């Protein structure tokens with residue numbers, strides 16, 4: 001288990017690990033590259049390393065925190081799948097609840113403004129189970145144009161430094 005299981009892109013993985021070990025993880029990180037190189041996988045690994053009891057230089061996938069992270073990701077994925085099946089556009093985004101570790105993906109062709117609104121609403125609140133909130137936005141190019149400014153505002157005004165947590169946008 002751990003970063004060693006990531007195939008390819010050794011340089012990128014090394015850069016990520018250096019950031020983690022040095023405690024220099026920025027508030028937002030953008031992983032770019034062609035499909036299939038493992039951008040999302042690496043983001044998920046990084047998220048686990050940030051919460052793992054044996055972290056942050058790696059993650060074990062066995063401790064309570066890693067298991068919790070896995071459960072949150074699975075629940076996010078189930079919720080996204082369920083919502084994609086809803087035809088009615090208002091009902092599709094009704095009652096969005098985000099976990100401390102939240103995966104955000106397009107619900108339609110787009111990542112909808114309601115999804116980013118919810119991100120903004122919880123970004124400034126205290127996380128429940130992890131020391132910080134982590135959002136993984138997959139296919140960020142699909143963020144609806146109406147939601148881009150909103151997301152930028154959150155990135156420009158990071159959550160209150162007085163609270164003992166930082167939000168992480170991966």
Ligand SMILES: [Zn+2]
Pocket residue numbers: 051052053054055059060061062063064065066067
């Ligand atoms: Zn762990």
